[in-house]
Amino acid sequence: MSYPVESAYVHIPFCSHICYYCDFAKVLMQGQPVDEYLEALIEEFRGYQIKRLKTLYIGGGTPTVLSAPQLERLLSALAAEIDLEELEEFTVEANPGDLSDEVVEVLARSAVNRISLGVQTFDNKLLKKIGRTHTEAQVYDSIEKLKKAGFENITIDLIYALPGQTMEMVRSDVEKFLSLNLPHVALYSLILEDHTVFMNRQRRGLLRLPNEDKNADMYEYIMAVLSEHGFNHYEVSNFGKPGYESKHNLTYWNNAEYYGVGAGASGYLEGIRYKNHGPVHHYLKQAPTKKRIHEEVLSKKSQIEEEMFLGLRKKSGVLVEKFESKFGLSFNKLYGQKVSELINQGLLFDDKSCIHMTDKGFELGNNVFEAFLLDEGQVD
Ligand SMILES: C[S@@+](CC[C@H](N)C(=O)[O-])C[C@H]1O[C@@H](n2cnc3c(N)ncnc32)[C@H](O)[C@@H]1O
């Protein structure tokens, strides 16, 4: 069965500085052929002849390091391609340090209706320690500017379990978020990624990270306090007031297909997961329709596993009937035994039509996901 593709991700790989924890596709903006990149990106987008989209997400890197005219060029070129009446959610990621008045003005005049602000923490000392260049005051300033410009669907990213971070500091970050009265927050536990300053420090024994128990305490605190304040914990790391759950990110977790455009972007089209060339110069060298570096036709086994891993990340879980009609298989025959075991361990619960993770399951996510790996040959 095929479903219409309703989402697109557009990647801006430039940053004004490189954070110590980050391994996303990004490069220092200085000296980069930014205008040339934007034209190539627009051409790649046009090549897909996309007309209808429900969600569009411009991420990075840092889209807001573009100058106001550059951002204007990008936003209007993308908007000209699609039917804006159909577009429900249009997100742009922004960094508090570089959100100028001119950039906010361009955003306000465009079809963008959701801003994702990379705050990470409100603690000035900690911000420095993780390689960020903005301050707490700049966060408030950016949010005020955005609100004044008419944005109310604003989300922020926070990271917890940062080096030297205590429970008290996490509490303070969450309280500061709550006092801003925003409808959404993503809270990520720090992941130590290869090729980062933090991994280098860790290898030399120089990084003091909260241990696993502390990390679990922090997550439990976050879940409890945000649900007390009316946030729906709709995905492992995402919390939104009802109606503010991110439609774009739900596309990923629903295992639906999406266009991925730009250097280092991933996409999923016609059963193929692909990734574009990452380094900007490599990306620019390829013809508009040949930007992909890697394509994988997913086997039925992989499709089923992904359906489970992604679906279980959501509070709403995996709908058994949808699974069965998508794959033409009996869910119970394939996973019934595993699901019973995980329910007995308190990691999953079952409400007849759906399988969901419990809070404990969210905490121990990887143990749960592992149980859904299939053996070779188990499905054709
Ligand atoms: C790739 S960044 C792009 C957004 C923007 N450039 C910024 O930094 O605010 C998206 C988000 O991923 C999260 N992130 C990046 N690296 C991470 C890591 N190693 N562990 C946990 N979260 C991470 C951060 O919260 C960040 O805001």
Ligand SMILES: C[S@@+](CC[C@H](N)C(=O)[O-])C[C@H]1O[C@@H](n2cnc3c(N)ncnc32)[C@H](O)[C@@H]1O
């Ligand atoms: C970690 S999430 C943050 C989401 C945000 N908190 C929100 O609710 O909208 C976003 C990051 O994931 C990465 N990302 C998302 N979709 C992508 C795609 N299709 N290809 C490549 N990177 C992607 C980008 O680096 C982007 O900055």
Ligand code: SF4
């Ligand atoms: S976290 Fe954001 S600003 Fe920092 S390096 Fe990564 S993409 Fe750039």
